[in-house]
Amino acid sequence: xxxxxxxxxxxxxxxxxxxxxxxxxxxxxxxxxxxxxxxxxxxxxxxxxxxxxxxxxxxxxxxxxxxxxxxxxxxxxxxxxxxxxxxxxxxxxxxxxxxxxxxxxxxxxxxxxxxxxxxxxxxxxxxxxxxxxxxxxxxxxxxxxxxxxxxxxxxxxxxxxxxxxxxxxxxxxxxxxxxxxxxxxxxxxxxxxxxxxxxxxxxxxxxxxxxxxxxxxxxxxxxxxxxxxxxxxxxxxxxxxxxxxxxxxxxxxxxxxxxxxxxxxxxxxxxxxxxxxxxxxxxxxxxxxxxxxxxxxxxxxxxxxxxxxxxxxxxxxxxxxxxxxxxxxxxxxxxxxxxxxxxxxxxxxxxxxxxxxxxxxxxxxxxxxxxxxxxxxxxxxxxxxxxxxxxxx
Amino acid sequence: xxxxxxxxxxxxxxxxxxxxxxxxxxxxxxxxxxxxxxxxxxxxxxxxxxxxxxxxxxxxxxxxxxxxxxxxxxxxxxxxxxxxxxxxxxxxxxxxxxxxxxxxxxxxxxxxxxxxxxxxxxxxxxxxx
Numbered sequence: 001x002x003x004x005x006x007x008x009x010x011x012x013x014x015x016x017x018x019x020x021x022x023x024x025x026x027x028x029x030x031x032x033x034x035x036x037x038x039x040x041x042x043x044x045x046x047x048x049x050x051x052x053x054x055x056x057x058x059x060x061x062x063x064x065x066x067x068x069x070x071x072x073x074x075x076x077x078x079x080x081x082x083x084x085x086x087x088x089x090x091x092x093x094x095x096x097x098x099x100x101x102x103x104x105x106x107x108x109x110x111x112x113x114x115x116x117x118x119x120x121x122x123x124x125x126x127x128x129x130x131x132x133x134x135x136x137x138x139x140x141x142x143x144x145x146x147x148x149x150x151x152x153x154x155x156x157x158x159x160x161x162x163x164x165x166x167x168x169x170x171x172x173x174x175x176x177x178x179x180x181x182x183x184x185x186x187x188x189x190x191x192x193x194x195x196x197x198x199x200x201x202x203x204x205x206x207x208x209x210x211x212x213x214x215x216x217x218x219x220x221x222x223x224x225x226x227x228x229x230x231x232x233x234x235x236x237x238x239x240x241x242x243x244x245x246x247x248x249x250x251x252x253x254x255x256x257x258x259x260x261x262x263x264x265x266x267x268x269x270x271x272x273x274x275x276x277x278x279x280x281x282x283x284x285x286x287x288x289x290x291x292x293x294x295x296x297x298x299x300x301x302x303x304x305x306x307x308x309x310x311x312x313x314x315x316x317x318x319x320x321x322x323x324x325x326x327x328x329x330x331x332x333x334x335x336x337x338x339x340x341x342x343x344x345x346x347x348x349x350x351x352x353x354x355x356x357x358x359x360x361x362x363x364x365x366x367x368x369x370x371x372x373x374x375x376x377x378x379x380x381x382x383x384x385x386x387x388x389x390x391x392x393x
Numbered sequence: 394x395x396x397x398x399x400x401x402x403x404x405x406x407x408x409x410x411x412x413x414x415x416x417x418x419x420x421x422x423x424x425x426x427x428x429x430x431x432x433x434x435x436x437x438x439x440x441x442x443x444x445x446x447x448x449x450x451x452x453x454x455x456x457x458x459x460x461x462x463x464x465x466x467x468x469x470x471x472x473x474x475x476x477x478x479x480x481x482x483x484x485x486x487x488x489x490x491x492x493x494x495x496x497x498x499x500x501x502x503x504x505x506x507x508x509x510x511x512x513x514x515x516x517x518x519x520x521x522x
Contacts, residue, residue: 007399007402007403008402008403008406010403011402011403011406011407012406012410015403015406015407015410015411016410018407019410019411019414064422065421065422065425065426066425066426067426068426068427068428068429069422069423069426069427069428070430070434071428072434072435072436072437073430073435073436074435074436074437081419084419085415085419088411088414088415088418089411089412089415092411092414093404093407093408093411096403096404096407096408097404114403114404114407115400115401115402115403115404115407116400116403117400118400118401118404119400123474124404143437143448144437144447144448144449145437145438145439145448146437146439146444146448147438147439148448149448149449149450149452153452153456156456156460157455157456157459157460160459160460160463160467161459161463163463163467164463164466164467164470167467167470167474168470168473171473171474171477174474174477174478175477175478175480175481178478178479178481178482178483178486179478179482180474180478236438237437237438240422240426241418241419241422241423241426242419242422245415245418245419315521316520316521319459319519319521320519320521323462323514323518323519324514324519327466327510328510331503331506331507334473334477334503335503338480338496338499341480341481342481342492342496
């Protein structure tokens with residue numbers, strides 16, 4: 001059994017495992033989402049295929065394969081096929097460095113990651129994740145359809161805008177942990193309940209989650225799809241399996257985002273007294289798996305509940321939230337983390353700074369014609385600036 | 394091969410696996426699924442109307458502005474990553490003697506970013522009306 005522990009063989013086996021499990025989990029997540037939607041709206045949801053509708057995902061999967069593949073005449077063939085492939089490729093590839101089970105910092109013990117010890121970890125995820133915008137823009141462009149085109153334009157603007165707060169919000173976490181490696185970030189938090197990053201970076205968590213939802217095109221940020229206005233946005237002209245691939249990409253992205261939320265802010269597989277850093281036995285590995293999956297499950301259900309709770313944003317509100325709110329907030333959070341680390345203050349000062357950073361701007365903005373809002377209005381009306389606007393309305 | 398590069402090998406194996414997966418899905422579904430094209434099916438879908446004009450039209454300059462601004466901020470972000478990881482790392486980070494100068498330098502760097510941000514806001518890049 002010596003060859004089994006060779007890193008490349010392990011990577012191959014884990015890769016196959018991920019490729020088998022993730023699409024299955026995705027199809028059942030879609031089922032879960034439909035059930036949750038039904039319960040929120042006092043309906044039954046899918047309940048015809050099998051007991052409680054449990055075989056619905058299998059029927060859906062069969063339909064993806066067996067239904068007609070419409071490839072319209074007016075599309076750009078190569079890009080049209082490339083777009084869904086990129087959607088699946090990038091989201092699945094980003095999963096390579098995400099630890100989906102117990103990890104260890106001791107040599108000769110097994111870490112449940114496809115590619116263990118990649119030191120650029122989270123940077124790799126962001127790099128690959130930002131390639132996902134190509135799937136959307138190519139899909140919209142190749143479809144040669146007005147709905148697709150508008151959806152793709154909106155979506156690319158949205159995705160690139162929210163990438164900045166997404167990347168900036170984790171900087172504070174990285175500064176606390178001193179590493180980009182996701183396993184090391186978990187190990188840093190595994191020292192105890194109160195070394196989880198959520199205690200010191202609640203604002204960063206909020207910004208990260210908002211930006212991640214927007215990156216994922218989930219409600220309340222699903223303007224690229226916008227069923228009522230754009231019929232489906234960039235995938236209007238896609239049918240059968242290629243449409244299924246876009247969906248697979250979206251739900252894989254959601255899984256990755258949930259794992260990242262748990263790993264960056266909630267200690268990964270760590271839970272006090274239940275799952276500690278102790279040497280791995282079969283029992284503790286099983287417990288760590290259960291803890292991690294429970295946390296990720298809560299994150300996923302939370303994201304789904306958000307979808308059925310909040311209405312969709314308007315486009316100018318969406319861009320305003322990214323550029324005028326999230327970016328300054330995450331920059332201020334970075335400054336706070338920097339000052340706290342430099343002067344060696346307690347990390348709880350960072351908590352206070354985070355809470356303050358959340359409530360003080362919120363209070364200022366809620367003031368009717370308060371200081372900040374008046375300032376912003378004067379700024380935008382050009383009363384203060386000598387800078388000419390780039391275009392006339 | 395040194396250790397750093399070796400840790401990327403599993404990613405390539407995984408990449409090959411995914412490429413195989415995607416190619417199989419695309420080819421198999423193309424091969425299994427029926428295909429009966431008609432004139433109407435091949436038209437662009439516009440809610441049942443006959444399509445008017447071409448889809449590839451002019452679009453708003455604001456999308457370009459956001460893209461340019463994104464490049465600026467994303468580059469800044471790329472510079473920030475190595476600094477955040479190494480600045481206060483317990484081992485192998487910035488040497489203790491250099492931490493004060495680095496702190497000042499980063500403050501200036503972030504101030505520059507702030508000035509660019511205020512300038513863009515004044516220019517009206519964030520306005521979507």
